[in-house]
Amino acid sequence: MTDGPALLRATGISKSFPGVRALDDVHLDLRHGEVLALVGENGAGKSTLLKLLSGIHRPDAGTMELDGAPMSPAGPRQANELGISVIHQEFHLMPDLTVAQNIFIGREPRRAGLLIRDDELERRAGRLFERLGIPLDPRQPVAHLSVAGQQMVEIAKALSFDARVLIMDEPTAALTETEVATLFRIVRDFVSPRTGVIYVSHRMDEIKEISDRITVLRDGRYVDTLPTAGTATRDVIAAMVGRQLATGVRPEPAPGVADREVALAVRGLSTRALLKDVSFELYRGEILGLAGLMGAGRTEVARAIIGADRSSGAVEVNGKPVTVRSPADAVRHGIGYLSEDRKRYGLLLDQDVVRNVMLSSLPGMTRGGFVRDADGRRVAAEMVDRLSIRTPSVTQRAKNLSGGNQQKVVLAKWLVRDCDVLIVDEPTRGIDVGAKDEIYTLLTGLAAQGKSIVVISSELPEVLRLADRIVVMCEGRVTGTLANADATQHHIMELATRFGADRSLVTTGGDA
Ligand SMILES: Nc1ncnc2c1ncn2[C@@H]1O[C@H](COP(=O)(O)OP(=O)(O)OP(=O)(O)O)[C@@H](O)[C@H]1O
Numbered sequence: 001m002t003d004g005p006a007l008l009r010a011t012g013i014s015k016s017f018p019g020v021r022a023l024d025d026v027h028l029d030l031r032h033g034e035v036l037a038l039v040g041e042n043g044a045g046k047s048t049l050l051k052l053l054s055g056i057h058r059p060d061a062g063t064m065e066l067d068g069a070p071m072s073p074a075g076p077r078q079a080n081e082l083g084i085s086v087i088h089q090e091f092h093l094m095p096d097l098t099v100a101q102n103i104f105i106g107r108e109p110r111r112a113g114l115l116i117r118d119d120e121l122e123r124r125a126g127r128l129f130e131r132l133g134i135p136l137d138p139r140q141p142v143a144h145l146s147v148a149g150q151q152m153v154e155i156a157k158a159l160s161f162d163a164r165v166l167i168m169d170e171p172t173a174a175l176t177e178t179e180v181a182t183l184f185r186i187v188r189d190f191v192s193p194r195t196g197v198i199y200v201s202h203r204m205d206e207i208k209e210i211s212d213r214i215t216v217l218r219d220g221r222y223v224d225t226l227p228t229a230g231t232a233t234r235d236v237i238a239a240m241v242g243r244q245l246a247t248g249v250r251p252e253p254a255p256g257v258a259d260r261e262v263a264l265a266v267r268g269l270s271t272r273a274l275l276k277d278v279s280f281e282l283y284r285g286e287i288l289g290l291a292g293l294m295g296a297g298r299t300e301v302a303r304a305i306i307g308a309d310r311s312s313g314a315v316e317v318n319g320k321p322v323t324v325r326s327p328a329d330a331v332r333h334g335i336g337y338l339s340e341d342r343k344r345y346g347l348l349l350d351q352d353v354v355r356n357v358m359l360s361s362l363p364g365m366t367r368g369g370f371v372r373d374a375d376g377r378r379v380a381a382e383m384v385d386r387l388s389i390r391t392p393s394v395t396q397r398a399k400n401l402s403g404g405n406q407q408k409v410v411l412a413k414w415l416v417r418d419c420d421v422l423i424v425d426e427p428t429r430g431i432d433v434g435a436k437d438e439i440y441t442l443l444t445g446l447a448a449q450g451k452s453i454v455v456i457s458s459e460l461p462e463v464l465r466l467a468d469r470i471v472v473m474c475e476g477r478v479t480g481t482l483a484n485a486d487a488t489q490h491h492i493m494e495l496a497t498r499f500g501a502d503r504s505l506v507t508t509g510g511d512a
């Protein structure tokens with residue numbers, strides 16, 4: 001411990017919710033000029049601790065200090081005024097407002113008592129983006145942004161305050177490597193002897209790269225704080241999960257695909273906004289990876305296949321052409337899509353775990369639109385167990401679960417729903433290292449049963465771990481297809497950066 005007061009210190013913090021002790025006598029101390037990583041499994045209490053530091057919740061017990069002075073922010077605004085700026089795990093953007101309006105919401109600068117005009121807001125936002133090196137258009141409505149784009153807005157917003165403590169709750173969960181590099185540059189620029197950063201992430205490689213020390217929580221309790229340099233990743237993980245984890249091995253590569261049936265064929269898929277003549281085949285029992293940078297069009301391919309966006313081109317299921325006009329149509333043809341944007345498409349926040357897992361699933365288990373209680377509970381409980389979803393009961397509402405556990409619930413929904421073709425978009429986003437392996441096992445198990453799976457992931461190790469073959473995209477086109485045996489991260493990145501023309505794209509569909 002250094003002499004003098006810490007920049008930010010929390011001592012003896014406890015916080016309970018009905019049925020859950022989220023934090024129990026936890027402490028944390030952030031030094032001046034450091035990046036402190038905060039790690040722990042899904043539901044360990046990380047976000048709760050950050051919400052106490054930022055005035056969203058009040059602790060049941062414990063004290064907090066800023067530069068040695070007691071602090072107890074009564075709300076987020078007061079925390080901001082104290083110099084604490086937070087990028088939350090959940091986005092809080094207004095979809096109908098522009099990027100610039102979102103950044104300055106609630107504190108629009110006034111001139112002579114009058115609200116200043118939008119073009120001035122846009123100029124200010126533009127200057128902020130320029131300073132941060134973020135390729136966003138301030139005039140764009142937030143509704144048109146991809147998840148990564150929304151994340152960039154949150155980041156810019158947090159940095160638009162004159163903050164001393166920057167708190168980031170899984171800021172890179174939605175970002176690809178290029179954007180992560182941008183974020184890390186921003187973080188490094190931000191850190192100075194008068195500031196500090198608390199950084200929550202499940203990505204161990206990032207934590208190694210960006211942090212100075214690592215504080216570990218487990219089951220709502222403080223475990224340890226370790227110096228990043230000189231601590232092996234497996235020891236951090238062991239502290240998180242309370243045991244050593246065997247690191248996953250990739251399953252045997254699939255047998256030759258030549259004699260396999262084609263489960264899904266995509267031919268000449270194009271959209272007005274982005275996709276150009278995208279074609280590929282997915283074999284029965286295969287896991288196909290879709291790799292590419294943000295804006296490459298991976299999610300757009302999925303959305304076009306399931307009829308969420310308009311496109312031209314053809315889709316064939318089991319060798320027969322199908323017309324898919326909507327996601328419901330897609331499910332009727334046996335194609336499921338786990339969206340990367342859980343909040344918008346995946347989860348009913350006010351419904352319980354059972355209802356979410358069973359959502360319009362398993363015909364025969366529903367009667368008059370309602371899941372039969374006993375069956376639904378049994379299936380949900382099974383999923384809670386397999387995916388180690390941390391919840392006091394299956395009747396807990398989704399909104400009360402931690403981010404990673406919400407993610408597991410959405411995944412469980414699709415695992416329970418019996419689709420022949422499953423497209424999973426960022427399936428392990430926000431999921432802790434222990435549960436990731438279980439999800440990989442579940443997905444490879446489904447493939448072994450003859451299901452066909454498309455995995456979209458920004459984490460190349462994940463694609464390499466899961467996929468039999470990898471289709472790489474750049475700017476809406478397929479730039480190459482690799483067999484897993486021939487694929488390396490380097491090779492994929494090379495194909496992913498075969499730009500035809502330079503552009504920065506952060507929109508999903510709409511008018512790019
Ligand atoms: N508003 C709430 N009501 C009830 N329970 C809650 C609430 N907020 C959090 N919890 C519970 O508190 C525990 C800690 O949740 P928290 O969100 O802090 O976890 P986390 O470490 O951030 O996990 P993740 O990695 O999944 O984001 C969880 O069991 C969660 O279900």
Ligand SMILES: [Mg+2]
Pocket residue numbers: 046047048089169402403404
């Ligand atoms: Mg969290």
